[in-house]
Amino acid sequence: MQKFNYHSHTKRCGHAIGEDEEYVLAAIANGYTKMGFSDHAPYRNGYAPGERMHKEELDSYIESVKVLQEKYKDQIDIRIGLEFEYFEDQLVELMEYKERMDYLIIGQHGPKLFEEEFYTRNDDEAVLLYASLIEKACTKGLPDIIGHPDLFMFDKKEWTPACEEAAHRIVKAAVNADIPIEINLNGIHYGIRQIGNEKRVGYPYRKFWEVAAQYPVKVIYGLDAHKPEKYADVDAYHLVDEVLEGITLHKLEDLAFKKKL
Incomplete structure (x- = not known):
């Protein structure tokens, strides 16, 4: 089991539970030596109850x-971080977060604020847009981790040439930026479902990681914890490893970020 986790949320986002200190105590109790909070980044005029904190809560979070x-x-x-989405109309704010926070995770969920998310909007055009937004963020030097890079397969009925292209583009962007991609341990939370002709979890998606194995890309696990108890979920590691069995990935044994705050 990996002994560090940089993907943790707080109740400020509206869809996580537990006090900040409870996450820390859970991490310690389960043998973690490093952790980071990476709640969903707030945006100017972009408050969405149930999705991200209000901008006015950022200082108290820190x-x-x-x-x-x-x-x-x-x-x-x-460490103190944020999970952000790349929206070009929020670029000034994102650059400020990059300078201020210890680290940033890109966890792209939709193309724009308040638009349908890639969980459900997953036609080939949307899949390529998903990859493009991650590429742009990496080109700007914003993320330190690419979170759930295979999220576009959450409800996609089949692996298409566009999916293959998107996977290569995302992994190449990570390699060029020298940052890790995340095997997200929260996708299994939704269980095994019939998706197209497959019975599977939404993510991780095996074919994406078969593409990743073709590159010298760094790989980490991310709990994507929305409750303190997730730190005790050893089974999550075992389950995703079963999904990815036989795929050789360059998994990091350690990851550290310089303290800025």
């Missing part, structure tokens, strides 16, 4: 984690 950093500094290394 201060809360800083208190925990100090309180538990002898037990676990904690």
Whole structure:
């Protein structure tokens, strides 16, 4: 089991539960030596209850984690980050986050604020748009991790040439930016479903990771924790490893980010 996790949310986003300190205590109790909070980034005029914190909550989010950093500094290394989506009309704000936060995860969910998400909008055009937005973010030097890179397969009925192209483009973007891609451990939370002709989890999606194996791309696991108990979910590691059995990936044994805050 990986001993670091940089993908954790807080109740501020509206779809996670638990106090910040409970996540830290759960990480310590389950043997993690490094963790990071990466709640969904707020945007100007982009408040969406149930999706991301209000912009006015950002400072209290940072201060809360800083208190925990100090309180538990002898037990676990904690970093402060955000999970963002690449929206060009929010670029100035995203660049500010890049300068301010310890790290950023790109977790692209939709093409624009308040538009249908790639979970369900997954025609070939949308799949290529998903890849394009990740490429643009990487070109700008924004992400330190690419979260759930195969999310576009969550409900897609079949692996098409567009999916193959998107996978290559996303992995190449990560290699060129020298950043890891994430095997997201939250996709299995939705269970095995009939999707097209396959019975499978939404993600990780095996064919995406077969493409990743063709490149020297760095790979990490991400709990994508929306409740403290996720830190005790050892089965999640076993289940995704079963999905990806036989695929050789360059998994990192450690990952550290410089403290800025």
